[in-house]
Amino acid sequence: MDKVLVAESVRKSYGDVDALSGVSLSVAEGEVFGLIGPNGAGKTTLVRALTGTTAVEGDVSVLGSDPAAVEESRVGLLPQSFSPAGRLTARELVSYYAGLYDEARDPDAVLADVGIEGDDADAWYENLSGGQKRRTCVAAALVNDPDVLFLDEPTTGIDPAGRRSLWNLLESLADGGTTVFLTSHSMVEVERLSDRVGLLNDGELVAVGTPADLVAAHGGDSRLLVETTASPEPDALDDGRFTLSTRGDELVFEGLTPRDIGDAVRALDDAGVAFDSLTWTEPDLEDVYLSLTGESFEAVGRTDAAAGADADSDADAPVAEAGGGRR
Numbered sequence: 001m002d003k004v005l006v007a008e009s010v011r012k013s014y015g016d017v018d019a020l021s022g023v024s025l026s027v028a029e030g031e032v033f034g035l036i037g038p039n040g041a042g043k044t045t046l047v048r049a050l051t052g053t054t055a056v057e058g059d060v061s062v063l064g065s066d067p068a069a070v071e072e073s074r075v076g077l078l079p080q081s082f083s084p085a086g087r088l089t090a091r092e093l094v095s096y097y098a099g100l101y102d103e104a105r106d107p108d109a110v111l112a113d114v115g116i117e118g119d120d121a122d123a124w125y126e127n128l129s130g131g132q133k134r135r136t137c138v139a140a141a142l143v144n145d146p147d148v149l150f151l152d153e154p155t156t157g158i159d160p161a162g163r164r165s166l167w168n169l170l171e172s173l174a175d176g177g178t179t180v181f182l183t184s185h186s187m188v189e190v191e192r193l194s195d196r197v198g199l200l201n202d203g204e205l206v207a208v209g210t211p212a213d214l215v216a217a218h219g220g221d222s223r224l225l226v227e228t229t230a231s232p233e234p235d236a237l238d239d240g241r242f243t244l245s246t247r248g249d250e251l252v253f254e255g256l257t258p259r260d261i262g263d264a265v266r267a268l269d270d271a272g273v274a275f276d277s278l279t280w281t282e283p284d285l286e287d288v289y290l291s292l293t294g295e296s297f298e299a300v301g302r303t304d305a306a307a308g309a310d311a312d313s314d315a316d317a318p319v320a321e322a323g324g325g326r327r
């Protein structure tokens with residue numbers, strides 16, 4: 001399969017800050033590549049390198065060419081933050097971007113694809129909700145029917161149903177051969193959409209692989225989370241078979257299988273530990289992220305997610321203004 005995006009030993013410094021310290025990766029045609037990493041890890045800088053909007057050391061190619069030389073109609077870009085003219089309607093805005101290309105999709109059809117129809121399409125951009133603005137900007141990035149699509153936090157501010165329908169849209173685009181380079185702080189989104197994931201930390205790509213491979217390599221064990229206000233000492237429950245730790249109001253059992261849950265409950269009962277809930281969790285991409293970045297559960301709000309909150313309520317991503325195209 002052709003390599004649509006290639007970065008080799010890409011470096012970028014801003015004064016004393018090494019935003020990228022020798023990043024190499026390639027993305028194949030039709031692949032969805034998810035880029036994750038903490039704030040300031042270098043994700044936007046890497047997107048800028050790949051879209052030719054910042055000069056870097058090293059080699060970068062997009063669709064076999066220097067990024068700055070690629071025909072603009074073949075690339076779509078949704079930046080993290082962009083503020084288009086507020087006194088254009090959603091339809092006028094997307095039509096404006098469509099008009100920049102010799103061939104473009106019907107703006108109304110693209111707006112419908114992202115869930116902006118009827119009165120919403122005729123509303124001034126400044127009067128749309130945050131999620132509607134973001135959807136409109138996704139439409140602007142898609143209107144030229146690009147071969148390669150860069151999406152930086154595409155679903156920030158979009159409600160769960162809209163997020164799922166946008167995921168379906170992106171999956172169908174990738175099935176049709178569009179290459180997608182996705183940057184997101186939503187591990188649920190990245191795990192759902194990406195064929196492969198790269199984790200950037202302090203300007204270095206510290207892991208690349210399929211979500212399943214990364215979880216197997218770095219996600220750790222399955223866990224039984226026990227919500228309790230009893231504050232037991234883990235040693236009081238330790239029968240040598242489980243690894244036990246505490247995290248806030250939770251006791252965490254590791255190293256057990258679902259068959260062992262009864263034994264864990266008996267150990268709690270024997271120790272007189274009352275509990276409010278039990279949650280079984282399999283390791284996921286969030287565990288990979290936490291393990292490789294060294295961030296704590298509390299720092300990224302993991303406690304809620306681990307306690308079984310709807311993954312769609314993942315609201316860790318900063319709320320950003322709407323984005324737009326590369327133009």
Ligand SMILES: Nc1ncnc2c1ncn2[C@@H]1O[C@H](COP(=O)(O)OP(=O)(O)OP(=O)(O)O)[C@@H](O)[C@H]1O
Nearest residue numbers: 014017018019037038039040041042043044045046
């Ligand atoms: N134009 C710039 N001038 C100076 N420093 C910059 C510039 N752009 C980025 N940096 C620095 O480079 C590093 C990487 O920034 P970058 O925006 O690429 O991170 P990021 O991973 O996209 O972060 P976030 O998740 O917060 O969007 C940061 O330390 C940032 O402060």
